Amino acid sequence: MNVSRIALATGVAASSVLLLSGTAFAHVSVQPQGEAAKGGYATVNFKVPNERDNASTVKLEVNIPTEHPLSSVMPQPVPGWKVEVTKSKLAKPLQVHGKQITEAVSKVTWTADGSKIGPGQFQQFPLSLGKLPEDADQLVFKALQTYDNKEVVRWIEEAKEGAAEPESPAPVLKLSAATGDEHGGGAKDASAKDGKNAGHDEDTKSEEASDGSSDTTARILGIVGILVGVAGVAFGVLAGRRRTS
Incomplete structure (x- = not known):
């Protein structure tokens, strides 16, 4: 019973503190x-x-x-x-x-x-x-x-x-x-512009690198495709010869 009363009193006190804190800061x-x-x-x-x-x-x-x-x-x-x-x-x-x-x-x-x-x-x-x-x-x-x-x-x-x-x-x-x-912000604006330009340069470099990588990949895939096509033709010719024999 005493424990319940203590818990209730503690809860009321805590609630009062929160309410008073809210009022103080508002x-x-x-x-x-x-x-x-x-x-x-x-x-x-x-x-x-x-x-x-x-x-x-x-x-x-x-x-x-x-x-x-x-x-x-x-x-x-x-x-x-x-x-x-x-x-x-x-x-x-x-x-x-x-x-x-x-x-x-x-x-x-x-x-x-x-x-x-x-x-x-x-x-x-x-x-x-x-x-x-x-x-x-x-x-x-x-x-x-x-x-x-x-x-x-x-x-x-x-x-x-x-x-x-x-x-x-x-x-x-x-x-x-x-x-x-x-007027405030001048140095920040300049810094922001420099940062933006630097970011733009980095993006440009990344795009160029990406484009170069894409070109290389495309060429490799093209060569692989040609080789696969040649192999297919050769396989077809050999298969035809075997049937004829």
């Missing part, structure tokens, strides 16, 4: 499509899961960090959602490609327009960002998630080193080391 997050290098440009996805069983997400507000203003912030259209880009004056103008930038995007808002994020679903909202700062290792984007029951979840808490993850953490974009190509 938060708004941001991930780059490829690499987000310092001083470059990147396309990122804000992933928004629906955490409620009885409500749907109908709005997402993402605040662009003002301590590291970005001169270029462009949203990719998402079917069923309308997007609004808000700009603000900069305390200190930016110099980008020889031009002075006096204002930058401070917030991007997606509002449901024929669509929504239902229970058990998630939606991704892509943004093109740049130039990424060269003097920071990460960017923190505070976000607000609104449900159709008017509930607002504020994903604005910043994680502290050595401390446990906050209950409502803000999305964090980790920045990698600068690549030397401010």
